[in-house]
Amino acid sequence: xxxxxxxxxxxxxxxxxxxxxxxxxxxxxxxxxxxxxxxxxxxxxxxxxxxxxxxxxxxxxxxxxxxxxxxxxxxxxxxxxxxxxxxxxxxxxxxxxxxxxxxxxxxxxxxxxxxxxxxxxxxxxxxxxxxxxxxxxxxxxxxxxxxxxxxxxxxxxxxxxxxxxxxxxxxxxxxxxxxxxxxxxxxxxxxxxxxxxxxxxxxxxxxxxxxxxxxxxxxxxxxxxxxxxxxxxxxxxxxxxxxxxxxxxxxxxxxxxxxxxxxxxxxxxxxxxxxxxxxxxxxxxxxxxxxxxxxxxxxxxxxxxxxxxxxxxxxxxxxxxxxxxxxxxxxxxxxxxxxxxxxxxxxxxxxxxxxxxxxxxxxxxxxxxxxxxxxxxxxxxxxxxxxxxxxxxxxxxxxxxxxxxxxxxxxxxxxxxxxxxxxxxxxx
Numbered sequence: 001x002x003x004x005x006x007x008x009x010x011x012x013x014x015x016x017x018x019x020x021x022x023x024x025x026x027x028x029x030x031x032x033x034x035x036x037x038x039x040x041x042x043x044x045x046x047x048x049x050x051x052x053x054x055x056x057x058x059x060x061x062x063x064x065x066x067x068x069x070x071x072x073x074x075x076x077x078x079x080x081x082x083x084x085x086x087x088x089x090x091x092x093x094x095x096x097x098x099x100x101x102x103x104x105x106x107x108x109x110x111x112x113x114x115x116x117x118x119x120x121x122x123x124x125x126x127x128x129x130x131x132x133x134x135x136x137x138x139x140x141x142x143x144x145x146x147x148x149x150x151x152x153x154x155x156x157x158x159x160x161x162x163x164x165x166x167x168x169x170x171x172x173x174x175x176x177x178x179x180x181x182x183x184x185x186x187x188x189x190x191x192x193x194x195x196x197x198x199x200x201x202x203x204x205x206x207x208x209x210x211x212x213x214x215x216x217x218x219x220x221x222x223x224x225x226x227x228x229x230x231x232x233x234x235x236x237x238x239x240x241x242x243x244x245x246x247x248x249x250x251x252x253x254x255x256x257x258x259x260x261x262x263x264x265x266x267x268x269x270x271x272x273x274x275x276x277x278x279x280x281x282x283x284x285x286x287x288x289x290x291x292x293x294x295x296x297x298x299x300x301x302x303x304x305x306x307x308x309x310x311x312x313x314x315x316x317x318x319x320x321x322x323x324x325x326x327x328x329x330x331x332x333x334x335x336x337x338x339x340x341x342x343x344x345x346x347x348x349x350x351x352x353x354x355x356x357x358x359x360x361x362x363x364x365x366x367x368x369x370x371x372x373x374x375x376x377x378x379x380x381x382x383x384x385x386x387x388x389x390x391x392x393x394x395x396x397x398x399x400x401x402x403x404x405x406x407x408x409x410x411x412x413x414x415x416x417x418x419x420x421x422x423x424x425x426x427x428x
Contacts, residue, residue, distance in 0.1 A: 003074055005082050011304040013084055013111040017074035021103030027066045032058060067097065071107055078111070085114040088307055112304040119360055120298035125291050125422045131283040134275045142271050150255060153245035160208035165190050165246050167209055172238040173221055175230035180221065188239070196220045197237055206239075213241040288415035291422055296350070296357050303352050311348035316340065358411045367413040369406050377409055 001023060006014040035058055055062075075090050090109040099105050148164060156165060166189050173181035188194070190209075193202035196219040205215050221235040249255075252264065261267045316337050323333045361367070375389075378396075382389045396402050 001070065001074065001077075003077055003081070005078050005084075007082070007113075011113055011115060011302060012306065013078065013082065013113055014108070015074060015078045015090070015111060016106060016108045017070065019070050019105040019107065021099070024066060024070075024099070024103070024105055027069060028055075028062060031062045031066055031069075035062065067105070067107070070105070071109065074107060075109070075111070084111060087112045087114045087304060088310075091306065110306070112307045114356060115301045115303060117299060117301035117356070117360075119357065119364065120295055120300075122291075122295045122361060122418060123421045125294060125418065126425065127287055127290060127422050128425050128427055129283060130286065131279060131426075134272055134279060139268050139272045139275065142275065143268060146255065146259075146267075146271070147249040148247065150258075151247035151249045154248050156210060156244040156246045158210065159246075160210045160213075161190055161206065161244050161246055163190050163203055163207055165206070165209075165244065167206065167239070167241050167245070168243040170240040170242065172240075173219070173225070173230075174236040174238060175221060175227065175233055180225055180227040180230045180235070185242070194219075194237065196222055196235075209241050209244050211241060211244055213244075215239045215241070284419060287422065287424065288419045291418040292354070292357075292411075292415055295361070295418070296353050299353070299357055301353065301356065303349060307352065308345070308348055311352060312341075312345045315344040315348055319344070354411075355407065358407070358414050361414050361417070362410045365414075365417055367410060367417060369409045369413070373409050374405065377405060 001017055001019055003015065003017045006016075008014075032055055071090065071092070078084060079086060088111075090111050092107070092109045097105055097107055151164070153166060161167065166187060169186055169188060171181075171183045171186050171188075171194065172179050188206075190206040191199075191203055193199050197217055198219075201217060205217055209215065215238070217237045217239075219235050219237045221230050221233050223232045225231050256262060256264075256267060259267060259270060261270050319340060320333050320337050323336055328336070378389045378392050382392045385392070396405060
């Protein structure tokens with residue numbers, strides 16, 4: 001098999017390989033014979049099916065398999081001989097190549113190549129911290145939230161509910177006096193109104209509510225109502241209170257025991273510690289995003305147009321499918337796709353540039369994704385979703401997501417490297 005590689009275009013390698021009739025026939029014969037050892041055909045002993053019978057039965061299918069075999073061999077040889085850096089799978093010039101008069105085949109395919117580029121400066125990048133101190137009133141707010149979350153409902157009685165109370169009620173949306181939406185047995189909090197209601201007016205109306213009360217409030221009706229004439233129009237929300245409850249917090253000792261602290265001071269200290277850790281994690285994530293974006297933006301590279309077009313098309317197809325699933329008409333889908341063409345291309349370009357920068361930086365700094373990293377990631381995913389590691393591994397394998405997982409782990413390592421090697425200053 002003779003192979004020639006043309007790299008006159010630095011973004012693509014054009015590969016041609018010539019397969020002689022004898023080479024093709026030899027591979028085809030071997031394939032048919034191997035297939036024959038696995039076949040049970042009436043009138044023939046296993047492994048003794050004549051070649052002509054096999055070719056008549058499986059020739060067309062085996063013909064394509066042989067072509068794919070030579071394609072893989074040609075691709076592997078071209079990559080090795082020319083030290084190619086493929087960015088994607090090869091693209092066949094013809095999906096159904098045919099033999100010439102001599103029975104020889106010529107396969108031609110293109111290989112999109114990773115661009116040659118130099119990373120912009122990425123070590124010691126300067127960035128200013130935006131970490132803010134945790135204030136006492138913020139700590140107290142979280143402590144109050146903990147007490148509310150641990151509270152249990154008790155009948156409100158004649159006093160009605162306070163601003164932290166809840167009600168079980170029937171809800172009706174009215175438009176011009178006619179019902180356009182009805183829901184029974186809803187659990188509503190006095191401080192969380194349904195959409196379309198003024199929060200302050202809603203809470204004021206519910207405070208003091210008791211069993212049997214009927215409350216009506218002005219509202220703007222939702223835009224997704226089935227009744228199109230009522231969508232986004234002024235209307236009325238009617239709440240018929242079935243049961244009203246006050247939320248009673250547990251004794252402090254119970255909360256202290258649950259959070260493994262001794263007293264109020266210990267509770268506040270633990271809450272503060274968690275808030276500080278959370279704020280630090282958010283700030284680290286922000287710094288990593290800013291630093292990686294800076295390297296991506298400042299690194300110059302020319303992307304293969306074929307890959308960029310494919311990625312853009314994939315994003316548009318995903319968007320069109322989502323719109324169709326939401327009930328958009330064909331005209332609306334087409335119009336939106338046309339409008340988002342430039343945005344989809346920008347996002348595709350940014351995604352490709354990010355991938356190449358992450359891979360290149362990982363190579364330069366020897367940031368390896370190990371088997372232990374993969375196992376830990378599988379375990380974390382399994383724990384979050386309440387399934388076994390084997391189930392997660394099978395899902396990623398069946399959906400060809402293993403490479404995506406590897407890239408995500410590598411990106412986290414790159415982000416951490418950029419942050420830890422950066423010069424972080426504190427304002428003031």
